[in-house]
Amino acid sequence: MKIKVLGAAKEVGGSCIALETEQSKIALDYGIKLDGVTDEYPKNFDAVIVTHAHLDHSGSLLRLTKVRKKQAIVGSRITRDITVDLLKDMIKIQNEKANTFNINNQTADQVRDSWLPGENLQLPGMNVTLYNAGHVAGAKMVGVHSEGKTILYTGDFCIHDTEILEGCNLNVLPNEPDVLVSESTYGGKVRPPRDELTQQFLWKVSGTMKRWGNILIPTFAFHRSQEMAKRIDQAMEDGVLPHYNAYVITTLGRKITAHFNSNKQLFTKQIQQQEQPFTYKHVKSVERTSEIEEPAIVVCTSGFGHAGASLALLELWAEGEENTIILTSGFLPVDSPLKSAKEKRWFRAAQGDKIPVMARIEQIELSGHADQLELVQLVTKLKPKKTLLVHGDLPQAEALSEKIFDLTEVCIPEKGESISI
Numbered sequence: 001m002k003i004k005v006l007g008a009a010k011e012v013g014g015s016c017i018a019l020e021t022e023q024s025k026i027a028l029d030y031g032i033k034l035d036g037v038t039d040e041y042p043k044n045f046d047a048v049i050v051t052h053a054h055l056d057h058s059g060s061l062l063r064l065t066k067v068r069k070k071q072a073i074v075g076s077r078i079t080r081d082i083t084v085d086l087l088k089d090m091i092k093i094q095n096e097k098a099n100t101f102n103i104n105n106q107t108a109d110q111v112r113d114s115w116l117p118g119e120n121l122q123l124p125g126m127n128v129t130l131y132n133a134g135h136v137a138g139a140k141m142v143g144v145h146s147e148g149k150t151i152l153y154t155g156d157f158c159i160h161d162t163e164i165l166e167g168c169n170l171n172v173l174p175n176e177p178d179v180l181v182s183e184s185t186y187g188g189k190v191r192p193p194r195d196e197l198t199q200q201f202l203w204k205v206s207g208t209m210k211r212w213g214n215i216l217i218p219t220f221a222f223h224r225s226q227e228m229a230k231r232i233d234q235a236m237e238d239g240v241l242p243h244y245n246a247y248v249i250t251t252l253g254r255k256i257t258a259h260f261n262s263n264k265q266l267f268t269k270q271i272q273q274q275e276q277p278f279t280y281k282h283v284k285s286v287e288r289t290s291e292i293e294e295p296a297i298v299v300c301t302s303g304f305g306h307a308g309a310s311l312a313l314l315e316l317w318a319e320g321e322e323n324t325i326i327l328t329s330g331f332l333p334v335d336s337p338l339k340s341a342k343e344k345r346w347f348r349a350a351q352g353d354k355i356p357v358m359a360r361i362e363q364i365e366l367s368g369h370a371d372q373l374e375l376v377q378l379v380t381k382l383k384p385k386k387t388l389l390v391h392g393d394l395p396q397a398e399a400l401s402e403k404i405f406d407l408t409e410v411c412i413p414e415k416g417e418s419i420s421i
C-alpha cells in the first residue's frame, strides 16, 4: 500500500492524503488551503472520505464533481449537511468577489447527491471504519484495513470533553496501527485545562458587564458559534452570569444550528436531555447589528473580523475602553483586522480609516484541537509502528516529534511525499 501526502504537509490547511493499493484508491479529506490558493488533487479516487465539515478538509469537493458526475464521498450525515451549507456559502462569497467563479449551488448539490453517509465502507481489498474524533459535531477519524495493514488517520481531533461534545474515545481505536497519520496543530503547545479556560472566559465577561461595557466575541459559524452561545446561555440560566443583552448574529450559523438541534444524539448526555438544546433562552438570534440594544454581549461572524457583524461591531466598539473583545482562536491570519487590533492597537475599517483600539482584547483559546499532552497520549495509547505528522506548522510538528520519537518512528512528510508500507 502507498500513502501519498497531497496537502497539509508542514502546514495547516488543504488536508488530503491518498491511499492506494492494487485494487482500490481512496482520498482522506479533500480540503482547501486557508489562503484560498489550493493545488489540484488527483480525481481518480474510488472514494473520498471526509473527516469533518471544515473547509480545509472538504472545500475542494466542488472540483471533484465538476469532472465526474457520480463520485462516492463518505462521511457522517451531519458532515454532509454542514459541508454543503459551507460550500454554498463559499460559492456565494466567491461569486460576490468575482464573476469568473464558474461554480454554482448545483455543484454543491452534486456533492450532497454523491455522499454515502455512514461509518463503514467496503472496497475491493479495503475496509474503512470511521470513529468519533471530538473536535466538532460529526468529526471522525478514519481507520483503513488493507493488505494486512492498518492505518489510522486522525483528521482534527480532541480528547477532552467540551460543554457540548464528548472527546474521542481512545479505547475504541485500532491498537498498534502500522501507520498513524496525525494532526499536529498544537504539537508544541500545552493548554490549561478546559474548566480553567471557561472560568477565565466567564470572569472576563462578568468584569466587562460590571462596567456596563459591550463584549464582542468573533467566532466561526460552524460549531464555535453554537458552543459559545450555549455557554453564555447556560451561564445566565445557572446564575453564573447576570442577565444582560445577549445576541448571536450569523446567517450561516442559523442554518447550522438547525442541524445541531435535529442531531442532538451527537452531543453530550446533558444536551440530549434538552428538547431544543441550541434554541437559547437568554441569547437572542438576530440578523442585523441594528437590532442590538447596548450594552450587550454579541457572538458573531466572521471569526477573524474580516467582514460581517464582527467587523461592524469592532469598528463601533474598539474605541470604548469599557468594552472587551474576546478572541477564542489561537490562530489569526496576518491580514486579519483582529490580529492588527490585538498586536498594533489599531486596525483598518471597511472604509479604509485607521481606527485606534482602546477596548480590552483578551485571547482565551477554547480550541477543539488536541494539545501536545493529548497528542502524546494518543501515541502512547495506540503504539503505532510509524507516525506521520501533518496539519501543523513545522515548529509544532517538530516539537511533537521530539516528545514521541522514542515511542514510534516519526516522519514529518513533505508535500507530495509517498510512503510505501
Ligand SMILES: [Zn+2]
Pocket: 052, 054, 135, 156
Ligand atoms: Zn477542523
